[in-house]
Amino acid sequence: MKSYNVAIMGATGAVGQQMKEQLEKRNFPVRNIVFLASSRSAGQEITFKGETYTVQEAVPESFEGIDIALFSAGGSISEKFAPEAVKRGAVVIDNTSAFRMDKEVPLVVPEVNKADLRLHKGIIANPNCSTIQMVCALQPLKEQYGLSKVIVSTYQAVSGAGVNAINELKKQSADFDNAKHAEASVLPVKSADRHYPIAFNAIPQIDQFTDNGYTYEEMKMINETKKIMHDETLSVAATCVRLPVVTGHSESLYVELDGAPTVEEVRQAIANAPGVELMDDPSNQVYPMPLMAAGLDEVFVGRIRADLDNPRGFHLWVVSDNLVKGAALNSVQIAEALVGEQII
Amino acid sequence: MKSYNVAIMGATGAVGQQMKEQLEKRNFPVRNIVFLASSRSAGQEITFKGETYTVQEAVPESFEGIDIALFSAGGSISEKFAPEAVKRGAVVIDNTSAFRMDKEVPLVVPEVNKADLRLHKGIIANPNCSTIQMVCALQPLKEQYGLSKVIVSTYQAVSGAGVNAINELKKQSADFDNAKHAEASVLPVKSADRHYPIAFNAIPQIDQFTDNGYTYEEMKMINETKKIMHDETLSVAATCVRLPVVTGHSESLYVELDGAPTVEEVRQAIANAPGVELMDDPSNQVYPMPLMAAGLDEVFVGRIRADLDNPRGFHLWVVSDNLVKGAALNSVQIAEALVGEQII
Numbered sequence: 001m002k003s004y005n006v007a008i009m010g011a012t013g014a015v016g017q018q019m020k021e022q023l024e025k026r027n028f029p030v031r032n033i034v035f036l037a038s039s040r041s042a043g044q045e046i047t048f049k050g051e052t053y054t055v056q057e058a059v060p061e062s063f064e065g066i067d068i069a070l071f072s073a074g075g076s077i078s079e080k081f082a083p084e085a086v087k088r089g090a091v092v093i094d095n096t097s098a099f100r101m102d103k104e105v106p107l108v109v110p111e112v113n114k115a116d117l118r119l120h121k122g123i124i125a126n127p128n129c130s131t132i133q134m135v136c137a138l139q140p141l142k143e144q145y146g147l148s149k150v151i152v153s154t155y156q157a158v159s160g161a162g163v164n165a166i167n168e169l170k171k172q173s174a175d176f177d178n179a180k181h182a183e184a185s186v187l188p189v190k191s192a193d194r195h196y197p198i199a200f201n202a203i204p205q206i207d208q209f210t211d212n213g214y215t216y217e218e219m220k221m222i223n224e225t226k227k228i229m230h231d232e233t234l235s236v237a238a239t240c241v242r243l244p245v246v247t248g249h250s251e252s253l254y255v256e257l258d259g260a261p262t263v264e265e266v267r268q269a270i271a272n273a274p275g276v277e278l279m280d281d282p283s284n285q286v287y288p289m290p291l292m293a294a295g296l297d298e299v300f301v302g303r304i305r306a307d308l309d310n311p312r313g314f315h316l317w318v319v320s321d322n323l324v325k326g327a328a329l330n331s332v333q334i335a336e337a338l339v340g341e342q343i344i
Numbered sequence: 345m346k347s348y349n350v351a352i353m354g355a356t357g358a359v360g361q362q363m364k365e366q367l368e369k370r371n372f373p374v375r376n377i378v379f380l381a382s383s384r385s386a387g388q389e390i391t392f393k394g395e396t397y398t399v400q401e402a403v404p405e406s407f408e409g410i411d412i413a414l415f416s417a418g419g420s421i422s423e424k425f426a427p428e429a430v431k432r433g434a435v436v437i438d439n440t441s442a443f444r445m446d447k448e449v450p451l452v453v454p455e456v457n458k459a460d461l462r463l464h465k466g467i468i469a470n471p472n473c474s475t476i477q478m479v480c481a482l483q484p485l486k487e488q489y490g491l492s493k494v495i496v497s498t499y500q501a502v503s504g505a506g507v508n509a510i511n512e513l514k515k516q517s518a519d520f521d522n523a524k525h526a527e528a529s530v531l532p533v534k535s536a537d538r539h540y541p542i543a544f545n546a547i548p549q550i551d552q553f554t555d556n557g558y559t560y561e562e563m564k565m566i567n568e569t570k571k572i573m574h575d576e577t578l579s580v581a582a583t584c585v586r587l588p589v590v591t592g593h594s595e596s597l598y599v600e601l602d603g604a605p606t607v608e609e610v611r612q613a614i615a616n617a618p619g620v621e622l623m624d625d626p627s628n629q630v631y632p633m634p635l636m637a638a639g640l641d642e643v644f645v646g647r648i649r650a651d652l653d654n655p656r657g658f659h660l661w662v663v664s665d666n667l668v669k670g671a672a673l674n675s676v677q678i679a680e681a682l683v684g685e686q687i688i
Contacts, residue, residue, distance in 0.1 A: 174520070204631050287548050289547060
């Protein structure tokens, strides 16, 4: 069986570590692996399939001989090094937002638009975490009934903002009685002027604001969904909110279909979809929750209900681990699809 | 100035205490006050305007001579004692769901439908907490531009489930590393078969499920909103979610208007509305959050955005203290309106 030289760029980050674990767990055909990071993290040790590797500082030459490079070290690092990796013959699977809306770059969730991988010119973008789990739930509905409108409100975990955000939540949570005056220096955005406590709070800002009053996170969900689903006429609206949850994004979705299936037909479409698990039994209080989805691969869908006024309208509750299917797993699935479809 | 004999039924509960504080703070014209509760809580002492009162066990005769009785002791207590109070000449302002959808009972948020108070036959119902703050934000939009559709996803605090839920959140929050296996015995519903941890989680169930897959909390928001706003044709959909927040409900609202105002016009309508405070300056990261709204009277509205596809569509983020405007304050405002409009 053919095997591949793989590099992980940003190997010491939360997503980089998940990428390594997914490669191990899914037994991806790795010949050699290289762990890359900034000079600050270089020298750390990482164990992969029982062998110990030293993290190297990334330089353009790091990508010599690499077949597949998984990037998750921030947008500016991707902008700098992804072209260098491509120049040296690697296919880059980039988990940052640097190239996602580039017309030359496929933006891929394998369950939805695997065929787009054939159009790649060296770089393939991994969508935003909150987009990935949403389109996994939307795709079976679009395929079977047509999809015209999506309104999503998110309930997002702090792990999407990195390990500092997790530590801040942990520290603040320990001081229940001082919640209102807890020190904050990470959320909503590390580089922003103002920081707010996340413990016992809900912050309706993820990423910076754009000029139209939406945040970048909200605009990512809107624009990426249209690109992945190949439908510029699809109406998408998003409100993105950060919660005191460690890992696992939840989404309250309202969808309008072209057809008017029964709730049971919608449930069946979700149950039969790849990568998605139906978890919907109200009479037994069965529905997905982030605390239970953390660490798991699937996109869980429950609380499926018919809108009471619109026969084409449905409500769904979608939960998935934002570091797994929302990031590392999807990147590794893209690599698997490149191999499986003989694109690489 | 005329003054009134007031009773608080459920005086030792979280809302009962807030009712007492609102009566003090707003200087409601109280002649005599009686604090009532079940036999279990009788004998406790409560201070009102510097004087100490002993909580009495409620019996039908407790309401002799009472002008206004504020009830917040659970639906079955209201069903039993409210008619007894009315029989003795009191006007009952009931904070439970017992009579809310009764056609003979006005369901009132003074900023929205104060005129309905004139139709009372002894009992006036205080709406559900999540409904009250929503209709306060919707009313100015309906008045100025007409309102056809509302889709709401809630982010609700545990204080709505009582002091046991607050204690459970506090205990679970102290054990960050054990979140997934935390002991739970209160949420989502005390009497339900299954309980789930709320710390570092989001539970998409508030109250029990009805047969159509919606919870009672969701159906309350849908039905109460139509009743308060006098519009059975208004399309309302709700998804209600419990969060690890102590006090303060947040709501992500999508509304469709009959007209197509600018975002600035929508902001002005909100800014000018009674009981509502505009808190919407994205460039300075100003938006409402539950941790900051706790303990305050207002309904705060921010994140106002035009839908990108529908010129009649707008998104709003609405936050208020569920124990204050969501319960005790609204009940006391109803009492004030009864006095002010000379209905009592």
